[in-house]
Amino acid sequence: MLQQISITDFTNSAGKVQNIDVCFQLFGRKLGEAPVILVNHALTGNAQVCGSGGWWSDIVGHGASIDTDHYSILCINIPGNGILKNDEENFHHYKEFTLKDIARIQLSVLEHLNITELFAIIGASIGGALAWQLAALKPDLALHVIPIATDLKSTDWLLANCKIQDRILNNSENPLEDARMHAMTFYRTPQSLSSKFRNEKDETTNSFKVENWLEHHGSKLRSRFSLSSYKLMNHLLTTINISNDSKSAIEVAAQVKGHIHMITIDTDLFFLAEENWNTYVELSLFKNNVSIHEIKSIHGHDAFLIETDQVAKFIEPIFQQKNYTNENNKSRSVWAG
Known part of the structure; x- marks a missing residue:
């Protein structure tokens, strides 16, 4: 509870x-x-x-x-x-x-x-x-x-990624979805995505499965997270010390x-x-x-x-x-x- x-x-x-x-x-x-x-x-x-x-x-x-x-x-x-x-x-x-x-x-x-x-x-x-x-x-x-x-x-690497996230969150027309899709690319690895999707397309949409996966995660986050919350959490990452x-x-x-x-x-x-x-x-x-x-x-x-x-x-x-x-x-x- x-x-x-x-x-x-x-x-x-x-x-x-x-x-x-x-x-x-x-x-x-x-x-x-x-x-x-x-x-x-x-x-x-x-x-x-x-x-x-x-x-x-x-x-x-x-x-x-x-x-x-x-x-x-x-x-x-x-x-x-x-x-x-x-x-x-x-x-x-x-x-x-x-x-x-x-x-x-x-x-x-x-x-x-x-x-x-x-x-x-x-x-x-x-x-x-x-x-x-x-x-x-x-x-x-x-x-x-x-x-x-x-x-x-x-680290400098973390700060760099968070800076890009912050720019997306403050400038994109679809900030939550776009920031989340960008984040998923460094939460996983090229090998992980290759293993999961094998460069295959979705027969229904004729788009690559990896693209659908990214859009799914973007939409899922938008449905349960607010823009101000994502901005805060991304900012907090930059203050780890x-x-x-x-x-x-x-x-x-x-x-x-x-x-x-x-x-x-x-x-x-x-x-x-x-x-x-x-x-x-x-x-x-x-x-x-x-x-x-x-x-x-x-x-x-x-x-x-x-x-x-x-x-x-x-x-x-x-x-x-x-x-x-x-x-x-x-x-x-x-x-x-």
Whole structure:
């Protein structure tokens, strides 16, 4: 069930003060009965992480890698992603906000729910970047931080693609459809599209199947997403950076207390695997409890949604603990009370 709270007098990075309405969903065990896992959604996702229509139900659910029988699962809608009708009004000046602001809002939600510690934070794409940012702001927040198909900074390549997206969103006659079609070309790979469509045409329309696929994704997004929401989410990608005035991103990441489990994708054209491996190597010089796994796939960035068997194999060892009945169990400290 979708729940809502209001964060009053929130000051964003531009200094503007306003009330922010936030929606979230809880799945699995009741708060206070089990360790809590925060799952962050990707750019066009939402808090419906599992169950009917859940975007990651292969990973989160009854008997899944993140088992709702053994954990309390929290998923928070990134404010401004279009779930609430007043999002467009609140986030019209979308460039006033940064991903750090969103992380601060999420911390306020955790405080409202009396959650002081988490068993894990997990997310992919911008949701993974948000996991990095939460851990940077509160280094002792989670025992496990699991950023998937993402980075702790916006690279020049990411900034370039987001700039093109922004130009499309502000200048096209069909901004949502056109921006989404452009985005799909770097969410996948040439090999992925060749494997799926084989240069074939649709006999009914006499157009290439890949063209129909792009148009389908454009129309689908337009039917459920607002223009202001897409502008905000695209802008937030450009603000990924956990560094601060005195420390580099690596130095900040080194202060995170929990184990960082990075998961990259070998063919990701959005958040490059090479960048993730470089981060791992640099961070390993300062932090012992950091690891990295690599998804092997022809499907590029979207592999975190497609190659769920590989994702499950990497994360299942983290979530094996099943005994939560003992009040003296050390994991009791990461329950919500």
